[in-house]
Amino acid sequence: MGEAEFPIQVDQPPRDGITNMHYHPTDPNLLIVSSWDQTLRVYDTATGNAKDTCTFNSPVMDCGFMDKYHVVTGGLDGSVNVVDMNNKKQTTLGSHKEGTRNVCWDAAHGCVYSGSWDKTLQLWDVRSASNTTVELGAKVFSMDLKGHLLGLALSDRHACIYDTRKMDKPWLSTKTSLRHMLKCIRFMPDGSGYASSSIEGRVYLEWFGQPENETKHISFKLHRYNLDETEVVYPVNALAFHPTYNTFASGGSDGAVFTWDTSSYKRIRQYVRFNEEVAHLDVNADGSQLAVACSYTFDEGERPHAPDAIYIRNLSPTDFAPRQS
Incomplete structure (x- = not known):
């Protein structure tokens, strides 16, 4: 299965549902993982060895590096925390009324952004210990930060983009053409646009800087199969x-990982399918590794499922480079 193409498997993976994972923004071999098992885990992806673990009082729904030793987390209990991994000290910045689904660290502004199921976005200034609340009107399902742009995938199927220099209203709010619940939003590395995905086996791409009423966007189908004419x-x-290439990988509940050309919408590569659902993906800062988190997402309700696992692939240009026409 897919494990053969991803020869490095981390040891001591989470025990109860991987909620997110992120590479360090500059260290290409440092990966942080949050989990329903109330842990935050750090791995050396060059070897697959576990480096550190921090335990919380609530499931950890998201995490992100602030620097090499400090991490921001969001909890199911609504908490937003900063953790010093040297001594495991946890400092709570504040909390939401419901679970904190996503967190992002903005080093340029010294600010943590947290998105919640309570339909708010919170801005936590770690220098002044102050915070600001932005009412969204919908739950936050996914979040990404690129430069001064903060992207939110919301429960009303809107992709909401804020300029972090002016947070009084969205810079762009688009009701995507996706007809069902959004799962993920990610900015293109060159800042030209973003991609969002949904439970309906589609990805929506939108590019910025187009003339008014002529926004360039497209959605296309993926992770779909014909079985007995169905x-x-x-x-x-x-x-x-x-x-580097501005191309992207997609991971689905079919256990498959594909890579795609953003400009032609054509598939670059398909890996052999994993034995369990692909819940999260990340590519490291220098584009040399792809991490795949296999973790059951309960799309099918309660069923027997494989233990959580995280696989690492050292990439070559054929993995992500656009195909020549």
């Missing part, structure tokens, strides 16, 4: 862009 559709749980 189309079987799987959620697209995860997206991850390559920092």
Whole structure:
């Protein structure tokens, strides 16, 4: 299965549902993983060895590096925390009324952004210990930060983009052509646009800077199969862009990982399918590794499922480079 193409498997993976994972923004071999098992785990992806673990009082729904030793987390209990991995000290910045689904660290502004199921976005200034609340009117399902742009995938199927220099209203709010629940939003590395995915086996791409009323966007089908003349559709749980090629990978509940050309919308590569759902993906800062988190997302309700696993592939240009026409 897909494990053969991803020869590095991390040891001591989470025990109860991987909620997110992110590479360090500059260290290409440092990966952080959050989980329903109330842990935050750090791995050396060159070897697959576990480096550190921090335990919380609530499931950890998201995480992100602030620097090499400090991490921001969001909890199911609504908490937003900063963790010093040297001594495991946890400092709570504040909390939401419901679970904190996503967190992002903005080093340029010294600010943590947290998106919640309570339909708010919170801005936590770690220098002044102040915070600002932005009412969204919909739950946050996914979040990404690129430069001064903050992207949110919301429960009303809107992709909402904020300029972090002016947070009084969205810079762009688009009701995507996706007809069902959004799963993931990720910015293109060159800042030209973003991609969002949904449970309906589709990805929506939108580019910025187009003339008014002429926004360039497209959606296309993926992670779908014909079985006995019936189309079987799987959620697209995860997206991850390559920092050099501006192409992206998709991971779905079919256990498959594909890479795609953003400009032609054509598939670059398909890996052999994994034994369990692909819940999260990430490409490291220098584009040399792809991490795949296999973790059951309960799309099919309660069923027997494989233990959580995280696989690492050392990439070559054929993995993500656009095909020559």
